[in-house]
Amino acid sequence: MKVTDPRTMRAYAHPLRIRLIGLLRSEGPMTATRAAAALDDNVPNCSFHLRQLAKYGFAERVPGADARERPWRATAATTSWDDDSDDPAMKAATDQLNSVLLGEFTRRAQDYLAIRADEPTEWRAAAGFGDALVYVTADELRELTEEIDALAARFADRATRSEGSRPVQLIQLAIPRGPVPE
Template structure:
């Protein structure tokens, strides 16, 4: 792996790794490393208003499952940590009940973190410049799509967001006036799963 630019994504297929990742502080630590670059446990503790031994322990646990690593060749008594990838994904197509339970646990932790960040933003939104209040915020859209079409929609969104990946690792590529923005993606099916029609009924 490059010393400067991490891989784009890691895909988790082990439920033990999913459960290890599904911890609020660990997910905040990874988000911090991905968003602000390598830092020591002491620096991370100060940023997250936590204590150093706690952050150090959870960084080691993240390293155990491949989410974080020590910066190679770093000098000093406390070597910085860095994220091994910019994104994490996992199998949601498994019928293994252990894997499904681990994924649900992780999704629950993520939802709680997203909700907290949204509430934090609302608390300061009134003080934001008008151009940022107009550009940011919440919204939703109702689609009538098949599972395949929904997968296509999310892939198109992922491809659009990937255009800005290089700005994460290279601050020189960030335009003047830019700031970190979290884009939260949710696709939430409503109602029962429709019954499949016979093949001849699907013909135009």
């Protein structure tokens, strides 16, 4: 789903909504009750935020569900937006959403660190943190990002999963440092 207006972007920019959509995408359709249990939240809160996600087109009720079980599903496998608008409302909404995502990514990394010691050696050795400082133009950075996305897509688009595989979230941050060159 491509978000193109600031109101929809601000509606999406909520930590619980981001987690709910992520859960629906990774685990498939589920009720607000099951989502609340998975996210350690309460049912009325999850139900409210699922309805808000539906209002803005991010989630929907599963067709054909019975009246007792009313599961939700994500309407798209991904959500994207452009970061290049000069419209002040869009820039503010983009910054808000990016800030919420950064908080969520940080929370996930901290959750991993809390259980890292219990991970098997092979997974501790394979996972981790790192950075690289590169000197690139804006066009080169775009090209680098596209190549990283294409590399990750090779593994994300697998029709079958390898034995012993598990979900791994790759988090990409491309943050310019220093002033804009003259």
